[in-house]
Amino acid sequence: MDIFIAIVQILDSTIRLSVPLLLACLAGLYSERAGVFDIGLEGKMLVGAFAGASAAAVFHSALIGLGMAILMSIAFAMVHGFASITHRGNQIVSGVAINFIAAGSTIMLGQAWFQQGGRTPALQPGERFEAIIWPGADAVRDVPIIGPIYAELISGHSILVYIAFLMVPFTWWVLYRTRFGLRMRAVGENPAAVDTAGISVAWLRYRALICTGILTGIAGAYLSMVQNGGFVKDMTAGKGYIALAALIFAKWKPVNAMFACLLFGFLDAASIRLQGSPLPLIGKVPAQFMQALPYVLTVILLAGFIGKAIPPRAGGVPYVKER
Amino acid sequence: MAQAAIELIGINKSFGAVRANRDINLEVARGTIHGIVGENGAGKSTLMSILYGFYQADSGEIRVGGKPVSIHTSNDAIALGIGMVHQHFMLVDNFTVLENVILGAENDALLKSSIAKARSELERLEREYGLEVDPDAVIEELPVGLQQRVEILKALYRGAEILILDEPTGVLTPAEADHLFRILKQLKDQGKTIVLITHKLREIMAITDTVSVMRQGTMVATRTTKETTVGELAELMVGRRVLLRVEKGQSEAGAIKLSVKNLTVKDSRGVTMVDNVSFDVRGGEIVGIAGVAGNGQSELLEAISGIRHAVSGEVTLDGKPIDLTGKADPGELRDRGLAHVPEDRHHVGLVLAFEENENSILGYHDDERYLKGPFLDIDAIMADAKDKIEKYDIRPGNPRLKTANFSGGNQQKIVLAREMEQDPGVLIVGQPTRGVDVGAIEFIHKRLIAMRDQGKAVLVVSVELDEIRSLSDRILVMFAGRVVGERGPEATEGELGLLMAGVEHQEAAE
Numbered sequence: 001m002d003i004f005i006a007i008v009q010i011l012d013s014t015i016r017l018s019v020p021l022l023l024a025c026l027a028g029l030y031s032e033r034a035g036v037f038d039i040g041l042e043g044k045m046l047v048g049a050f051a052g053a054s055a056a057a058v059f060h061s062a063l064i065g066l067g068m069a070i071l072m073s074i075a076f077a078m079v080h081g082f083a084s085i086t087h088r089g090n091q092i093v094s095g096v097a098i099n100f101i102a103a104g105s106t107i108m109l110g111q112a113w114f115q116q117g118g119r120t121p122a123l124q125p126g127e128r129f130e131a132i133i134w135p136g137a138d139a140v141r142d143v144p145i146i147g148p149i150y151a152e153l154i155s156g157h158s159i160l161v162y163i164a165f166l167m168v169p170f171t172w173w174v175l176y177r178t179r180f181g182l183r184m185r186a187v188g189e190n191p192a193a194v195d196t197a198g199i200s201v202a203w204l205r206y207r208a209l210i211c212t213g214i215l216t217g218i219a220g221a222y223l224s225m226v227q228n229g230g231f232v233k234d235m236t237a238g239k240g241y242i243a244l245a246a247l248i249f250a251k252w253k254p255v256n257a258m259f260a261c262l263l264f265g266f267l268d269a270a271s272i273r274l275q276g277s278p279l280p281l282i283g284k285v286p287a288q289f290m291q292a293l294p295y296v297l298t299v300i301l302l303a304g305f306i307g308k309a310i311p312p313r314a315g316g317v318p319y320v321k322e323r
Numbered sequence: 324m325a326q327a328a329i330e331l332i333g334i335n336k337s338f339g340a341v342r343a344n345r346d347i348n349l350e351v352a353r354g355t356i357h358g359i360v361g362e363n364g365a366g367k368s369t370l371m372s373i374l375y376g377f378y379q380a381d382s383g384e385i386r387v388g389g390k391p392v393s394i395h396t397s398n399d400a401i402a403l404g405i406g407m408v409h410q411h412f413m414l415v416d417n418f419t420v421l422e423n424v425i426l427g428a429e430n431d432a433l434l435k436s437s438i439a440k441a442r443s444e445l446e447r448l449e450r451e452y453g454l455e456v457d458p459d460a461v462i463e464e465l466p467v468g469l470q471q472r473v474e475i476l477k478a479l480y481r482g483a484e485i486l487i488l489d490e491p492t493g494v495l496t497p498a499e500a501d502h503l504f505r506i507l508k509q510l511k512d513q514g515k516t517i518v519l520i521t522h523k524l525r526e527i528m529a530i531t532d533t534v535s536v537m538r539q540g541t542m543v544a545t546r547t548t549k550e551t552t553v554g555e556l557a558e559l560m561v562g563r564r565v566l567l568r569v570e571k572g573q574s575e576a577g578a579i580k581l582s583v584k585n586l587t588v589k590d591s592r593g594v595t596m597v598d599n600v601s602f603d604v605r606g607g608e609i610v611g612i613a614g615v616a617g618n619g620q621s622e623l624l625e626a627i628s629g630i631r632h633a634v635s636g637e638v639t640l641d642g643k644p645i646d647l648t649g650k651a652d653p654g655e656l657r658d659r660g661l662a663h664v665p666e667d668r669h670h671v672g673l674v675l676a677f678e679e680n681e682n683s684i685l686g687y688h689d690d691e692r693y694l695k696g697p698f699l700d701i702d703a704i705m706a707d708a709k710d711k712i713e714k715y716d717i718r719p720g721n722p723r724l725k726t727a728n729f730s731g732g733n734q735q736k737i738v739l740a741r742e743m744e745q746d747p748g749v750l751i752v753g754q755p756t757r758g759v760d761v762g763a764i765e766f767i768h769k770r771l772i773a774m775r776d777q778g779k780a781v782l783v784v785s786v787e788l789d790e791i792r793s794l795s796d797r798i799l800v801m802f803a804g805r806v807v808g809e810r811g812p813e814a815t816e817g818e819l820g821l822l823m824a825g826v827e828h829q830e831a832a833e
């Protein structure tokens with residue numbers, strides 16, 4: 001039974017750790033499906049985290065925090081759009097620039113406003129998103145098997161966790177069942193086809209980037225207002241890049257993206273759990289090895305185990321009407 | 324005369340210093356097929372792009388159905404009932420036919436009703452015009468002919484009354500082209516107006532009612548098709564009389580230069596594309612390989628030039644055998660005097676982003692002539708490039724210009740100059756004049772014959788039967804990977820056509 005409890009706990013933290021990856025991964029899906037590579041997911045998440053924690057601390061409201069996180073993240077997405085759609089700049093350069101600006105400006109503004117070494121003030125209850133306890137969760141906690149699963153895995157997460165997982169079917173529905181989704185997929189494959197059909201390529205791509213901004217904003221808010229009680233410098237710690245890897249791994253499909261992110265989340269959770277505890281046959285494994293494991297596995301998986309991942313064909317290429 | 328569907332009055336359009344269209348006047352009658360011919364770069368596509376709202380004219384007036392209109396975007400054109408089938412299809416390759424058809428013409432924000440409507444509408448169009456295509460097929464899995472049909476369906480779905488087709492047969496096999504013409508005639512019978520842009524005069528003669536000729540951005544003449552001839556149109560196009568059949572003397576075939584024995588080649592899927600093919604090419608003769616595209620000619624060329632490994636068989640070059648089944652590489656063959664002008668110059672023959680002079684030595688860049696120690700001898704390369712530009716009349720004559728900025732005909736001349744000037748013993752050429760304008764075709768044909776007269780062995784593969792017939796001293800016909808017949812240059816088109824369709828071959832097998 002101890003092992004069962006341990007597994008449930010690992011799965012529980014898998015979910016918690018997957019959420020920011022999943023939101024960022026879906027964010028990347030919107031922009032890359034529309035043909036705009038977005039290496040700036042990391043930066044937008046960081047900006048979202050900072051804006052969310054700051055606004056929540058100042059206005060004493062979690063909702064205002066979330067709103068600011070989304071707004072600021074969209075603003076950065078628009079900068080990316082202005083550079084790479086309107087002015088046809090290099091999308092990678094623009095994305096990297098956004099990451100640098102985000103990393104620098106959050107620390108600088110944090111220090112200037114709050115004087116806590118780049119941190120934002122610790123969030124009080126009411127300024128964070130609290131866990132939602134589902135009806136009857138405490139009552140069934142002691143029921144074998146189902147009890148812990150219901151009480152630990154399903155119940156007891158913040159609203160943002162549920163939003164993240166609901167975004168998966170929602171994104172699928174948008175992509176494959178709506179006019180916007182059809183056009184967005186088309187513009188990522190062959191923008192000339194969209195242009196000759198009488199649809200604005202630029203406006204379509206901007207709208208996709210707005211979706212990206214909303215989702216990275218929520219991802220950032222989750223980091224600073226749920227996982228942590230405030231903003232810490234560089235708190236995204238490469239999650240934006242892992243999300244991009246997961247996106248490739250998922251072949252730019254929403255349901256696959258969820259499983260990819262759960263896998264990365266699980267590796268993360270397992271590495272935390274197994275740190276310091278001896279494994280059967282192998283013995284004690286250095287903590288650094290366990291921490292590196294998700295990244296090593298990413299390389300191995302991407303190198304050969306997923307088959308051919310074909311990116312959207314027009315990805316990374318600014319659209320220019322041919323002469 | 325019937326009422327005009329489209330009138331263009333005094334259209335001007337410049338791109339920077341280039342005047343693509345000058346004072347163009349054009350009137351297309353309703354319910355007719357109107358052809359527009361001209362060499363590459365004559366301004367045909369620009370004119371049609373203006374009509375379709377892709378570009379704005381600098382000045383001039385457009386009237387549709389007698390009313391002056393302003394067309395600022397493709398949407399305006401679509402609303403006026405103008406549909407366009409582009410030379411490079413505007414389709415999303417990994418979408419289904421249905422998705423492509425509704426893209427941009429959806430009913431509302433959700434797709435469900437649009438898909439249902441498109442499905443029934445496609446069925447109706449299929450009944451009315453014989454435009455069969457599986458609505459759930461994915462575009463990239465369809466042959467080019469069907470992809471083009473989807474483009475036509477897209478236009479009709481949007482209610483097009485006027486259909487513009489830009490070089491529609493460039494990518495089609497002769498059979499697919501015939502089918503397309505039948506569809507176009509049917510559309511005409513139903514009252515649609517069709518504008519056909521092409522540089523193939525035979526098509527103009529076969530299908531159009533009236534024809535306009537463009538040259539260097541101006542409209543030089545409009546004729547009723549019945550009252551004109553191919554010769555007159557060709558002359559109007561290039562501004563002088565052209566030889567449609569190049570004159571050449573009797574061939575003096577010498578020793579065997581290239582010999583292919585029992586060559587078998589499979590493609591990447593493992594399908595046998597060349598099946599036990601044997602033939603010889605002698606010095607001083609041109610051997611042409613005719614056939615409908617996709618019957619193994621491409622793979623044959625690739626194997627002989629060392630790009631694709633053969634499964635079995637033997638090739639001898641100047642009497643010395645070459646193992647093509649694994650070790651051969653194009654560089655070795657090149658060193659041994661085999662030059663290759665590939666079928667697809669964009670992907671195999673040229674690096675479009677390079678300057679002209681760089682492309683003119685590509686593959687021969689390690690030749691001592693172009694080297695100064697370990698470095699490229701830029702002066703020698705430039706001198707060499709200028710020399711080739713002059714000899715092959717490559718325009719514009721600027722060796723520093725990016726290759727992508729040359730027209731198709733001039734790009735082909737760059738490749739030909741590079742390969743021919745190496746003075747090879749054997750020259751193999753795939754599709755020598757694909758996408759090349761009339762003036763350049765004549766030039767290229769003359770050059771190939773000059774090579775022959777110098778005693779070189781020339782192997783030409785082309786899907787243009789006219790070209791094969793006018794160039795070759797001997798014609799081999801390929802069908803389903805086999806050589807199914809050999810004929811002299813006097814063979815009739817009908818005779819070759821039957822061989823190409825595999826008719827005699829099947830009868831012989833039975």
